[in-house]
Amino acid sequence: MDLSKIFIIFSLMVSFTSATSVIDFCVADFNFPVTPAGYPCRNPANLTVDDFVFSGLSVAGNTSNIFNVGVTAAFDLTFPALNGLGISLARLDIGVGGVVPIHSHRVSEVILMIEGTIIAGFIGSDNTAYYKTLNKGDIMIFPHTLLHFQVNVGDAPALAFVSLNSANPGFQFITTSIGANDLPTEIVQRITLFDAAQVRRVKRLFGGTN
Structure with a gap:
């Protein structure tokens, strides 16, 4: 292939990729399935300012769980x-003694402490643990894909907000993943070193079978 043809193909590729970047926003249309790039866009003509406002983070979350x-x-x-903007947020309400159990997601996270005292940390791929007590006003970064957690070690409920660089971060909680599946108990024992009673307890808690 000569250079002129390569240049034309390259120019077309650039024009196609550039075309997607001129869209101001893409409010998700749930009438269609999600794609690797996110959801299709709703018609901007049918949008109002209310589509760009979310008030859910003003309400405390339900901490009545395990x-x-x-x-x-x-x-x-x-x-x-x-949708498509590469950002999301969440509110964490952690009761006294409560925990955000060890988990991972495919994007990085920043946590901002609003009230209370927690220990937060992550585990590097070399098994080094990085953890610290966080108080009001502190922030901490959790690099993408690495296992991390938060534990309320204070004498009052803790409140924090987190931001992640994806509209769909893809959470996976280790304890829940172990307990909510249909892997046979003996297999889970071998891959976790839990005893059978521990495996069955976790499966009962999270609805797993076998």
Whole structure:
């Protein structure tokens, strides 16, 4: 292929990729399935300013669960205006003694402490643990894909807000993933070193079978 043809193909590729960047926004249309690039866009002619406002983070989350934590998410599914913008937020209400259990997601996260005292940390791919006590006004970064957690170590409920660089971060909680599946108990024992009673307890808690 001669250079002129290569230049034409390259120019077309640039024009196509540039065309997607001139869109101001793409409020998600849930009438169509999600794609790797996000949801299709609603017709801008049918949008109002209310489509770009989300008030859910003003309300405390429900901490009546085994982890004593409430997570209120402003992701694309709850705030469709975030679709395609590469950002999302969540509110963390962590009761006394509560935890955000160890988990991961495919994007990086910043946590901002509003009230209370927590220990937050992550584990590097070399198994080094990075953790610290955070108080009001502190922020901490959790690099993408790495396992991380938060634990309320204070004598009062804790409140924090997190921001992630994706409208759909893709959370995976280790304990829930182990307990909510249909892997046979003996297989889970071998891959976790839990004993059978521990595996069955976690499966009962999270609806797993076998």
